[in-house]
Amino acid sequence: MSIITIKNLSYQYPISESDALKDVSVTIERGKLYALVGANGGGKTTLCNVIRGFIPHFYKGDLRGEVLIEGKDIREWGMGELSQKVGYVFQNPFTQISGVKDNVFEEIAFGLENLGMEPGLIREKVDQVIRMLEIDYLRDKNPFELSGGQKQRVALASIIVMEPDVLVIDEPTSQLDPKGTEEVFKIIELMKNKGKTIILVEHKIELIAEYADYIILLNEGEVAMQGSTREILTDERALTFGAALPQYSLFGMEMRRRGMDLGSIPLTEKEAIEAVKTWMKKGVNA
Amino acid sequence: MSFLTLTNASFAYPNGYKAVDRVNMSFNKGESVAIVGQNGAGKTTTVKMMNGLLKPSEGDVVIDGWNTRDYTTAQISRKVGYVFQNPDDQIFHNDVYSEIEFGPRKLGLPEEQVKANVMKAAELAGVVPFLKDNPYNLPYSMRKFVTIASVIAMDSSVIILDEPTAGQDLPAMERLANLIETLNQEGKTIITITHDMEFVVNNFHRVIVMANRQVIADDDKRAIFWNLDVLERAMLKQPHISRLGYSLGIGHNILAIPELADELAKHK
Ligand SMILES: Nc1ncnc2c1ncn2[C@@H]1O[C@H](COP(=O)(O)OP(=O)(O)OP(=O)(O)O)[C@@H](O)[C@H]1O
Ligand SMILES: Nc1ncnc2c1ncn2[C@@H]1O[C@H](COP(=O)(O)OP(=O)(O)OP(=O)(O)O)[C@@H](O)[C@H]1O
Ligand SMILES: [Mg+2]
Ligand SMILES: [Mg+2]
Numbered sequence: 001m002s003i004i005t006i007k008n009l010s011y012q013y014p015i016s017e018s019d020a021l022k023d024v025s026v027t028i029e030r031g032k033l034y035a036l037v038g039a040n041g042g043g044k045t046t047l048c049n050v051i052r053g054f055i056p057h058f059y060k061g062d063l064r065g066e067v068l069i070e071g072k073d074i075r076e077w078g079m080g081e082l083s084q085k086v087g088y089v090f091q092n093p094f095t096q097i098s099g100v101k102d103n104v105f106e107e108i109a110f111g112l113e114n115l116g117m118e119p120g121l122i123r124e125k126v127d128q129v130i131r132m133l134e135i136d137y138l139r140d141k142n143p144f145e146l147s148g149g150q151k152q153r154v155a156l157a158s159i160i161v162m163e164p165d166v167l168v169i170d171e172p173t174s175q176l177d178p179k180g181t182e183e184v185f186k187i188i189e190l191m192k193n194k195g196k197t198i199i200l201v202e203h204k205i206e207l208i209a210e211y212a213d214y215i216i217l218l219n220e221g222e223v224a225m226q227g228s229t230r231e232i233l234t235d236e237r238a239l240t241f242g243a244a245l246p247q248y249s250l251f252g253m254e255m256r257r258r259g260m261d262l263g264s265i266p267l268t269e270k271e272a273i274e275a276v277k278t279w280m281k282k283g284v285n286a
Numbered sequence: 287m288s289f290l291t292l293t294n295a296s297f298a299y300p301n302g303y304k305a306v307d308r309v310n311m312s313f314n315k316g317e318s319v320a321i322v323g324q325n326g327a328g329k330t331t332t333v334k335m336m337n338g339l340l341k342p343s344e345g346d347v348v349i350d351g352w353n354t355r356d357y358t359t360a361q362i363s364r365k366v367g368y369v370f371q372n373p374d375d376q377i378f379h380n381d382v383y384s385e386i387e388f389g390p391r392k393l394g395l396p397e398e399q400v401k402a403n404v405m406k407a408a409e410l411a412g413v414v415p416f417l418k419d420n421p422y423n424l425p426y427s428m429r430k431f432v433t434i435a436s437v438i439a440m441d442s443s444v445i446i447l448d449e450p451t452a453g454q455d456l457p458a459m460e461r462l463a464n465l466i467e468t469l470n471q472e473g474k475t476i477i478t479i480t481h482d483m484e485f486v487v488n489n490f491h492r493v494i495v496m497a498n499r500q501v502i503a504d505d506d507k508r509a510i511f512w513n514l515d516v517l518e519r520a521m522l523k524q525p526h527i528s529r530l531g532y533s534l535g536i537g538h539n540i541l542a543i544p545e546l547a548d549e550l551a552k553h554k
Pocket of ligand 3: 044045046091170425426
């Protein structure tokens, strides 16, 4: 059953002269991880803002077409109700901080507090998320006095703790060190395994190749391609629409160009290792 | 001859937290260097000391013979330009042109020179099509380029870029690489903080690694990316292709695709 259905969606910002989204149609299935990719300015954040109802509830502009969350049109959802259904992690972690709490623990607890949850339960949930994101050492720090990557972890924690059915996450790893980036992907996978539906904007294509079920490729406001991760990443047209290919695939293509064809084009590290090992064995036997 | 030197420089924030502890770094004029390292290592704090936004609580930062203690941030900004990690901390005008023009105008440059600097910076950063736009209506990635242009327009001899690669697509990465190279060829010293290891492999030789308030390595990229102990301590990973070489047990210094292919050709 699809949880989000978007049909012929077009959107123009209030003072803008052209559409930022053009005739977008996508169906999001429950419990899957969708990577929203594409060139800068392609409309990724704009589409996120539609799915969380920020457009049209706060940004006016001109919205056409249909956006259904659990069958109900986005225009009919109340913002309070919708924000519990769809959690949104901002692209710029610096803008996510509420500004009303003076330590990280309370910052993460803020959303649950607003729901009127019982304090003991809040503490339990916040503790759990803090452990998951390995930010216990930040617990008593002022949210404004954090490094970029630390803020980004806190921003993600403050949404995950709410346990919304749908997580819309706009570039959650852009400020993270490489190890932190991989950890966040593992956390996202964990959320998926709990049945959450995830829409993830991300540029790090090697990790998308490893974790995403589907890819939606936006280019200049249009859905240029959509399909399973493998389908999209092995289609060279993706390149012409501003998508990157994994290093592992580029390596496979280079081998092919040099007459050392690995037999298939690997997408992930694991596939690349397998492919090279098989290729080496064949070489010895031949 | 070192143009910019940090000697045992430490910094503690007003709340008492020591973010940088006795750091030593030195840069020659015209060098291009990458700084990498774990979140919270102290990278941003360190570079803010280089342009005088923060003054060391202990130790010295000396730029072209000036000790930053003896000069104001405004004076130092003529020598060292800093592009903030968060573009929204830097942008405060309602159109891109005014944003870029602000710095050189404040320097008191003649009108013609201001205009020339703005246009050159805007072209290098690729923001010419947006000069009339409100920066806040631009996507995050482009706002970052607006702030880069603002700093280039000041024409300082040192330019520091804090996480310019965050959230950038391929063409933007190429634009970044190209502007770093161009400014470097003009003799400027460029210091780039990034978490993108592939970007480091493609664009730099010298790499400084920070972890836990200190510099833990300062070396050529090949030495850095095959020093697993240093990488581990700084929460870094080898570049993807190096990792593949490592997992396959071939090549102990591979950084890029052609090198891996060369190595495999030998094994066949
Ligand atoms: N508030 C706004 N007013 C007018 N136009 C806007 C506004 N916000 C975004 N746009 C425009 O909408 C288009 C899509 O922007 P969006 O931020 O959705 O892109 P994106 O794919 O998220 O890019 P990035 O990779 O840089 O984050 C861009 O042309 C942008 O200039
Ligand atoms: N204004 C502040 N007040 C107190 N502590 C701060 C402040 N800003 C940063 N810190 C702390 O100083 C340490 C170093 O922060 P800094 O921003 O220099 O790290 P960084 O290496 O740039 O990290 P990142 O890669 O996440 O941007 C962090 O532990 C951070 O929490
Ligand atoms: Mg965006
Ligand atoms: Mg930083």
